[in-house]
Amino acid sequence: MKRTRVRFAPSPTGPLHMGGVRTALYNYLFAKQKGGDFILRIEDTDSHRFVPGAEKYIIEALRWCGIYPDEGVDKDGNMVSVPSERHPHAPYRQSERKPIYRKYAEDLVSAGWAYYAFDSSEELEKARAEAEARGETFIYNWSTRENLRNSLTLPADEVERLLRDTTDWTVRFKMPKDRTVRMDDLIRGHIEVNTVTLDDKVLWKRADELPTYHLANIVDDHLMEVTEVIRGEEWLPSLPLHYLLYEAFGWERPGFAHLSLLLKPVGNGKLSKRDGDKLGFPVFPMLWTSPEGETSHGYREDGYFPEAFINMLALLGWNPGTEQEIFSLPELVESFSIEKVIKSGAKFNPEKAKWFNKEYLRLESPEELARMWMPELEEKGVKADEKKIVEIVDLIKERATFVSDFWNIAWYLFKAPAEYAGKDVAKFWKEENYVPALQACKECRTGEELEEWIRRKELPMGKIMNCIRLMLSGSGSGLGIGDIIRFIGHDEALARCEAAAKALNSQAG
Numbered sequence: 088m089k090r091t092r093v094r095f096a097p098s099p100t101g102p103l104h105m106g107g108v109r110t111a112l113y114n115y116l117f118a119k120q121k122g123g124d125f126i127l128r129i130e131d132t133d134s135h136r137f138v139p140g141a142e143k144y145i146i147e148a149l150r151w152c153g154i155y156p157d158e159g160v161d162k163d164g165n166m167v168s169v170p171s172e173r174h175p176h177a178p179y180r181q182s183e184r185k186p187i188y189r190k191y192a193e194d195l196v197s198a199g200w201a202y203y204a205f206d207s208s209e210e211l212e213k214a215r216a217e218a219e220a221r222g223e224t225f226i227y228n229w230s231t232r233e234n235l236r237n238s239l240t241l242p243a244d245e246v247e248r249l250l251r252d253t254t255d256w257t258v259r260f261k262m263p264k265d266r267t268v269r270m271d272d273l274i275r276g277h278i279e280v281n282t283v284t285l286d287d288k289v290l291w292k293r294a295d296e297l298p299t300y301h302l303a304n305i306v307d308d309h310l311m312e313v314t315e316v317i318r319g320e321e322w323l324p325s326l327p328l329h330y331l332l333y334e335a336f337g338w339e340r341p342g343f344a345h346l347s348l349l350l351k352p353v354g355n356g357k358l359s360k361r362d363g364d365k366l367g368f369p370v371f372p373m374l375w376t377s378p379e380g381e382t383s384h385g386y387r388e389d390g391y392f393p394e395a396f397i398n399m400l401a402l403l404g405w406n407p408g409t410e411q412e413i414f415s416l417p418e419l420v421e422s423f424s425i426e427k428v429i430k431s432g433a434k435f436n437p438e439k440a441k442w443f444n445k446e447y448l449r450l451e452s453p454e455e456l457a458r459m460w461m462p463e464l465e466e467k468g469v470k471a472d473e474k475k476i477v478e479i480v481d482l483i484k485e486r487a488t489f490v491s492d493f494w495n496i497a498w499y500l501f502k503a504p505a506e507y508a509g510k511d512v513a514k515f516w517k518e519e520n521y522v523p524a525l526q527a528c529k530e531c532r533t534g535e536e537l538e539e540w541i542r543r544k545e546l547p548m549g550k551i552m553n554c555i556r557l558m559l560s561g562s563g564s565g566l567g568i569g570d571i572i573r574f575i576g577h578d579e580a581l582a583r584c585e586a587a588a589k590a591l592n593s594q595a596g
């Protein structure tokens with residue numbers, strides 16, 4: 088059996104969208120499950136769409152997710168340019184592989200599968216306009232190629248001359264006129280497409296001596312011994328061409344799997360950055376700063392655990408076939424199967440993403456969570472020993488979705504309230520509540536003692552306790568009173584009660 092080798096082949100045209108991360112993840116899971124290799128290849132042959140910083144972003148985002156390529160990137164996160172035992176197919180950036188492709192394009196011409204095209208962009212524009220005037224769409228293929236300027240129509244010596252003396256020619260694939268291409272997709276099953284409406288795609292351009300996506304992709308998948316191509320469904324329309332390219336070269340074809348799109352949370356259509364902006368969720372794994380200085384927030388900065396993000400993405404389009412929802416990366420590797428990837432689009436649910444984070448937060452140890460919270464506490468100038476922070480975290484973590492929620496939940500364990508919630512004041516700040524509440528706080532040192540005291544006096548437990556909480560925390564709801572007193576100490580509790588009484592009574596008076 089051949090060793091499984093898959094690749095993630097992004098074009099550095101911008102930040103990696105969460106759909107791209109999912110494609111990388113599925114490739115990674117597929118490779119690891121089969122004990123194979125996961126390759127990162129940068130497809131940067133389209134210089135017009137190149138965005139500085141995008142490649143670095145892609146690599147960093149994958150690393151944040153815990154997806155480490157076996158080949159393509161070194162341990163410092165740089166694309167590998169020089170072949171080595173670990174990275175035998177370097178370089179892995181297509182722009183650095185430029186000299187490789189021309190020969191393959193010319194081989195196809197010699198074999199009759201491709202031809203040289205000399206049409207200028209003006210000529211093509213004109214052909215397009217003429218077709219439009221007739222109410223047709225121009226396609227460069229069997230229906231038009233006989234009337235255009237290419238090596239199929241021009242005399243051989245003229246072709247020779249143009250190849251030698253001009254630099255804006257291309258190599259085009261000679262798409263057969265009437266062939267039914269029979270294809271198999273690991274997710275979608277059998278597909279048949281007739282070539283009659285397909286066009287003669289440009290494979291290589293003399294102007295920049297670069298291949299287009301189609302040629303570079305097929306040549307590199309072959310040279311890098313890729314066994315399965317797992318990619319987004321936007322590439323499905325290119326599959327007949329890719330099948331024919333393998334046939335033309337006489338190469339063994341890899342298996343193909345086209346992943347369905349991630350869909351908007353509401354309505355129909357592809358999940359976009361605009362949906363994220365509108366509904367307030369990130370569509371990028373990490374913060375992205377465009378070359379123009381515009382920023383977009385990411386899951387990392389929004390406080391998501393990479394494990395939660397990955398877990399959520401894995402289940403967005405893959406059905407494990409059981410009730411289990413929480414999967415660690417090794418568990419995903421073990422359970423994943425490409426056959427159980429759903430054919431239809433997967434609707435993204437931002438609330439579910441939060442739910443995953445909450446679950447992972449709950450699974451995290453209080454020590455680790457305390458360590459994550461520490462920088463914020465330091466920034467706020469809070470001084471507390473680590474042991475106490477760990478205890479607080481343990482107390483509040485069930486109430487939080489993100490570490491950044493901790494402060495809102497527990498700030499009053501570190502400092503006295505400076506104000507009191509108006510609606511709770513209106514509700515609980517009544518003489519029949521605060522007089523006994525203050526008395527109770529003087530006499531009792533713990534939550535249990537307080538409860539016992541209120542019970543003994545046959546006073547309404549809820550009202551008195553909420554009144555005490557209002558004095559201790561500024562609000563009638565929140566952590567248990569016993570817990571608050573335990574953390575701030577009895578002296579501080581009493582001081583807060585007295586300060587609250589003074590403030591609220593002078594307000595009222």
Ligand code: GLU
Pocket residue numbers: 095096097098130300304316317318319322
């Ligand atoms: N460079 C292509 C992209 O960015 C890769 C498609 C493929 O995996 O074949 O989507």
